[in-house]
Amino acid sequence: MVNALSGCNEYSANVQQIALFQKYGPLGIKVVGKDFFARSWLDRIRVYVSVFIAVIFRCKSFDFKPMLELAKCKVEEINQVHNEMTIDSPLAKTYLASGAVFKSWNGNKGFSESSKFQRWAMSSLSPEWNAQFKEGLQINYSNGISTTTSLSSDNISCSYLNVQKLPLTISLSEENQLLTDSLSWIETHRNDIKEQLTCHGAVLFRGLAVKSPADFAGVVEAALGKKPLDYRGGEGSRDKVEEGVYTSTKAPSNFTIPLHHELSCTRNPPANICFYCDVEPAEGTGQTTLGSTHRITEAIKNDPVLWYQFKGKKIKYISRHPPQGSMFNRINKTHKTWQEVFETNDKQEVERICQKKKFAYKWDGDWIEVTRLAPATRTDSKRNAYWHNQAHLYDANPRLRGGWVNHILANIVYCRPSTRMYDVEFQDGTKIPRTDFYKIYDILDKETVKFDWKKGDVLIIDNKSSKGAMHGRASYEGERRILTSMVM
Numbered sequence: 001m002v003n004a005l006s007g008c009n010e011y012s013a014n015v016q017q018i019a020l021f022q023k024y025g026p027l028g029i030k031v032v033g034k035d036f037f038a039r040s041w042l043d044r045i046r047v048y049v050s051v052f053i054a055v056i057f058r059c060k061s062f063d064f065k066p067m068l069e070l071a072k073c074k075v076e077e078i079n080q081v082h083n084e085m086t087i088d089s090p091l092a093k094t095y096l097a098s099g100a101v102f103k104s105w106n107g108n109k110g111f112s113e114s115s116k117f118q119r120w121a122m123s124s125l126s127p128e129w130n131a132q133f134k135e136g137l138q139i140n141y142s143n144g145i146s147t148t149t150s151l152s153s154d155n156i157s158c159s160y161l162n163v164q165k166l167p168l169t170i171s172l173s174e175e176n177q178l179l180t181d182s183l184s185w186i187e188t189h190r191n192d193i194k195e196q197l198t199c200h201g202a203v204l205f206r207g208l209a210v211k212s213p214a215d216f217a218g219v220v221e222a223a224l225g226k227k228p229l230d231y232r233g234g235e236g237s238r239d240k241v242e243e244g245v246y247t248s249t250k251a252p253s254n255f256t257i258p259l260h261h262e263l264s265c266t267r268n269p270p271a272n273i274c275f276y277c278d279v280e281p282a283e284g285t286g287q288t289t290l291g292s293t294h295r296i297t298e299a300i301k302n303d304p305v306l307w308y309q310f311k312g313k314k315i316k317y318i319s320r321h322p323p324q325g326s327m328f329n330r331i332n333k334t335h336k337t338w339q340e341v342f343e344t345n346d347k348q349e350v351e352r353i354c355q356k357k358k359f360a361y362k363w364d365g366d367w368i369e370v371t372r373l374a375p376a377t378r379t380d381s382k383r384n385a386y387w388h389n390q391a392h393l394y395d396a397n398p399r400l401r402g403g404w405v406n407h408i409l410a411n412i413v414y415c416r417p418s419t420r421m422y423d424v425e426f427q428d429g430t431k432i433p434r435t436d437f438y439k440i441y442d443i444l445d446k447e448t449v450k451f452d453w454k455k456g457d458v459l460i461i462d463n464k465s466s467k468g469a470m471h472g473r474a475s476y477e478g479e480r481r482i483l484t485s486m487v488m
């Protein structure tokens with residue numbers, strides 16, 4: 001049954017569309033004609049014709065039966081998946097209940113009793129119901145839900161760890177315990193892996209015999225066919241481990257890093273960012289969080305004022321870096337010195353890197369101010385705009401800094417504007433309202449999914465395309481060592 005649901009985002013799209021149908025379908029009909037029934041063109045035509053007739057006759061005698069028959073199938077499929085997941089989850093209960101409602105409607109042979117729909121739809125609009133649905137998206141499958149892809153075989157199994165199907169997990173059997181075997185399998189299947197990456201936004205390799213940073217770099221090269229990039233000029237607080245491999249972040253363990261696209265503050269961000277779990281964090285903490293670029297774009301578009309505030313504009317990212325030994329770097333490890341950022345002590349080399357990457361720069365004594373200009377949204381091959389920026393990580397606000405106490409303390413340390421770590425504004429110098437950032441955090445929080453790291457896991461994320469994924473980091477306690485590599 002689960003295999004019947006496999007395919008690009010079909011399952012999560014169905015979950016969303018079922019919810020929208022339940023919310024608006026019987027009354028507003030505003031979603032049913034668009035994406036709800038993607039099963040075949042014939043089904044779509046039936047729905048379009050039904051909706052057209054319904055609109056003409058103002059729903060007075062609209063027959064929902066053809067739609068509901070299909071909806072019932074979808075609900076039953078979803079129920080089954082959720083039964084396998086956990087029968088007690090709020091989402092499963094919601095869908096089981098909605099399955100019963102659909103069945104009762106279907107038994108009525110025609111749906112002219114609009115008052116019945118109105119009553120039910122009104123009840124479905126309750127905040128509790130919506131909250132349940134949103135919470136449900138965060139539910140993880142305890143043991144993964146298996147699926148079949150072009151990579152599946154006797155030695156390879158594929159599965160999903162959460163409702164959003166992000167990432168696709170590719171598990172290698174114990175027969176692939178030698179890294180050379182794994183690498184040769186990955187190289188042979190590179191095209192299929194890339195196809196799944198495009199389809200799902202991220203893939204997670206589990207069971208590879210990766211034991212060192214060099215092994216990790218080998219996996220990245222085998223999967224993507226390119227050598228990992230150097231991170232010189234990057235803003236993240238990373239230490240170089242070896243060529244093309246860095247520690248993931250020095251942000252304090254109690255901090256949560258919101259979802260973002262890596263280096264989207266630059267003109268040409270990396271196509272992929274990859275992570276490797278060297279030291280597994282405590283269970284249920286320290287996850288590298290993920291969110292679908294497409295879903296987040298759609299959620300932001302649902303607030304047109306917010307969307308058009310950013311769409312097609314450019315963002316100016318300003319960062320200031322002290323010299324080695326500065327008090328600012330000692331107090332705040334994430335405030336990198338320019339020697340750390342550019343991996344050199346030579347100011348002329350710093351200038352060469354800035355010119356090559358088209359960063360504007362200005363020396364202020366031993367400090368450097370670097371300004372990067374990058375689009376707030378990018379366009380895909382069909383010229384559709386999608387969300388691709390990290391402005392929300394450059395605004396010094398209490399929410400990003402983890403509360404008012406941290407915010408006030410940081411404002412004391414950074415009381416002089418010339419030492420401020422970051423500033424962000426639109427290209428024309430207009431300030432970005434903090435309320436916009438808070439709306440963005442809300443959307444990102446709702447779309448965030450997590451999975452627990454296992455030692456040796458390798459995660460590859462599509463960082464750049466409209467079907468890719470954003471990443472972040474959950475807070476943690478104790479040890480955690482996740483390494484990262486990027487590929488252009």
Ligand SMILES: [Fe+2]
Pocket residue numbers: 236260261262471
């Ligand atoms: Fe990042």
